[in-house]
Amino acid sequence: MSKQVEFFFDVGSPYSYLAFHELPKIAARRGAEIKWRPMLLGGVFQATGNHSPVTIPAKAVHLNVDLERWAKHFGVTFQMPRVFPINTLPLMRGAVAMQRSGPKQFHRYLAAVFAAMFEHPRNLGEQAELASVLEEAGFDPAQFVALINDPAVKAELKDTTEEAVRRGVFGAPAFFVGNEMFWGQDRLHFVEQALA
Known part of the structure; x- marks a missing residue:
């Protein structure tokens, strides 16, 4: 496939969750490949001065309504976690590690x-809860801890996050078709147009 869309995401972003379900449908329709780009949203926020919408009271009130509307539109189950946001550094290092292990492992992990x-929200900021989720999905929690502490995994996540910032990313999800950036799951129709 010559057509490609890069998908910069963080698993702590509910809008990235929505795009995770919708983007593969668009890629299939347009005969395009998805290049999955795990990044650390907290690092992007720190570098760009952006903040999570939950930190802005008026936005926080509207966030659940907006997310539920989009989930219904895309036909996916959605529930906002009670503990939100969480530090996703271990989870995103995990995404990088699993991506290095191959597409099957990576997609099962995501x-x-x-x-x-x-x-079915669980507090993945708690180590025991994360270990339980990993075990249920067929991963070894002890091996996971070793993988996310691999210096190469840490460096790759840092490099991808810095690359995202250099290319103009300020939030998640962000998509690139060629050099053109699209931000937010609500711009996926523009992504599809760019791939058409």
């Missing part, structure tokens, strides 16, 4: 983590 974040 499906499990996104489901535990936004379908």
